[in-house]
Amino acid sequence: MTTDTPAPAASTSGERYVAVQQSEDFSRLRKTLRGFIFPMTAAFFLWYALYVIMSAYARGFMDTKVVGHINVALVFGLLQFVSTFLIAWLYSRFAARQVDPLADKIAHEIAEKGDTA
Numbered sequence: 001m002t003t004d005t006p007a008p009a010a011s012t013s014g015e016r017y018v019a020v021q022q023s024e025d026f027s028r029l030r031k032t033l034r035g036f037i038f039p040m041t042a043a044f045f046l047w048y049a050l051y052v053i054m055s056a057y058a059r060g061f062m063d064t065k066v067v068g069h070i071n072v073a074l075v076f077g078l079l080q081f082v083s084t085f086l087i088a089w090l091y092s093r094f095a096a097r098q099v100d101p102l103a104d105k106i107a108h109e110i111a112e113k114g115d116t117a
Contacts, residue, residue, distance in 0.1 A: 016113050020106060029102045036094050040087055047083060051076045 020026055054062055055073055062073035 016110060020110055023106070025102060025106050025109070029099065029106065032098050032102065036091065040091070044083060044087060048080065051080060 054076065062071065062076070064072045066072060066075055
């Protein structure tokens with residue numbers, strides 16, 4: 001008497017995810033994200049580094065009064081918050097227009113392949 005073990009499924013979920021990772025859509029999604037995230041991170045880092053360097057080495061300039069007791073250093077510091085919120089807002093718009101549709105397409109394809117497997 002022999003017992004036949006069932007053949008492994010043609011496509012396991014792990015294989016589906018590897019296939020998705022190697023797909024053109026996923027590569028495009030990663031490239032799209034990197035096209036926004038890396039330059040924006042570099043720009044923010046440089047802007048922050050400018051603030052720190054100016055505070056350390058250009059004290060006279062940073063101490064310049066703008067209005068009343070408000071000096072350039074305080075304005076630069078507040079602009080750090082403004083730039084952070086601006087970047088978050090820009091990313092939200094960018095994601096809604098370019099990242100989310102592509103991510104939804106990939107998720108839909110994974111779901112379809114999961115239903116047929």
